[in-house]
Amino acid sequence: MSEILKEVLNANEQYASDFGDKGRLPLPPARRFAILTCMDARLDPAKFAGLAEGDAHVIRNAGGRASDDAIRSLVISYKLLGTKEWFVIHHTDCGMELFTNEIIADLLEKSLDTAVYDGEWKDVGTTPGSSEGRKIDFLTIRNLAESVVEDVRKIRSHPLVPPYIPIYGYIYDVKTGRLAEVPQATEAGRASA
Ligand code: ZN
Numbered sequence: 001m002s003e004i005l006k007e008v009l010n011a012n013e014q015y016a017s018d019f020g021d022k023g024r025l026p027l028p029p030a031r032r033f034a035i036l037t038c039m040d041a042r043l044d045p046a047k048f049a050g051l052a053e054g055d056a057h058v059i060r061n062a063g064g065r066a067s068d069d070a071i072r073s074l075v076i077s078y079k080l081l082g083t084k085e086w087f088v089i090h091h092t093d094c095g096m097e098l099f100t101n102e103i104i105a106d107l108l109e110k111s112l113d114t115a116v117y118d119g120e121w122k123d124v125g126t127t128p129g130s131s132e133g134r135k136i137d138f139l140t141i142r143n144l145a146e147s148v149v150e151d152v153r154k155i156r157s158h159p160l161v162p163p164y165i166p167i168y169g170y171i172y173d174v175k176t177g178r179l180a181e182v183p184q185a186t187e188a189g190r191a192s193a
Contacts, residue, residue, distance in 0.1 A: 025054035028081045033057075034074060036151070037089040038064040038096070042174050045089075049179075057083060063096035064089055065139040066151035075160045086165060088151050088185065091172040096141040104140075108133035144171055148182040152189040166191040 034057035035045050045051060045058045059073045066088065077083045099121060107115045111125025123129075141147040148169040155167055169185020172178070 022053050029054065029056045029077075029083060031055045032083050033085040033087070034059060034077045034083045035087045035089060036060075036064050036066065036070050036074065036155075037087075037172070038062065038091055038094055040091060040094065040174070043089075043091060043172060048172060048177060049087075057081070063094060063139055063141055063147070064091070064151075065096075065141075065147070066154045067139060071155060071158055071160075074155060075158075078162065078165060079160075084165060086155070086167045086189075087170060088148055088155070088167060088189075089170045089172050089179065090141070090144055090148050090151075091174055092144065093174050094141055094144065096139070096147075097144070099138075100140055101136075101138050104138055105131070105133040105136075145182050145184070148185040149188055152185040156189050163192045 031051075035049060036059045037043060037045055039060045039062055045060075049056070051058070057073070057077045059070050059077075061067060061070055074083075074086060077086075098117065103121055107121055107123045107129075109129045109131050110123035111129045112127045113123075113125025115121050115123045115125070148171060152167045152169045155161055167186075167189030169182040169189060170179045171182060173180060
């Protein structure tokens with residue numbers, strides 16, 4: 001068994017041994033809001049936004065981008081589970097700023113091993129690559145504030161998103177743990193009756 005697998009299963013044993021009342025939590029999120037944010041390991045939405053189990057939906061992907069799948073989750077979040085306010089939270093020093101579709105497609109074409117980064121990406125792999133990466137929009141980020149605005153706009157203008165749900169746009173600072181509003185995004189995400 002891998003060390004990581006052992007650690008995770010041990011940690012879960014501990015967690016479950018003190019699970020208490022959490023087994024009786026209802027399915028819909030009690031505080032009726034959702035956060036779309038990046039998968040970056042430094043971000044812990046439960047901690048930075050003060051969530052306990054059962055409080056809110058947290059949808060995560062690379063960049064916290066409003067991909068079709070993120071929107072699918074948000075639609076389910078309000079339509080079936082009653083969320084009423086949404087946050088889009090990108091963050092400083094996001095890995096999605098470090099490459100383009102072309103760069104990652106080139107790397108994948110060279111090998112399917114992990115590439116190295118030293119100011120630029122280099123492929124050092126030995127396995128065969130694949131050109132399938134050319135077919136994917138990786139939703140990379142050129143400008144953080146702009147990406148938040150773009151995603152809030154995309155969600156706001158989606159035909160399955162009701163106008164009365166406010167969508168707030170923020171950038172999380174990985175150096176301070178603080179959320180900074182992107183006013184233009186929040187403005188774009190403003191609810192209307
Ligand atoms: Zn990120």
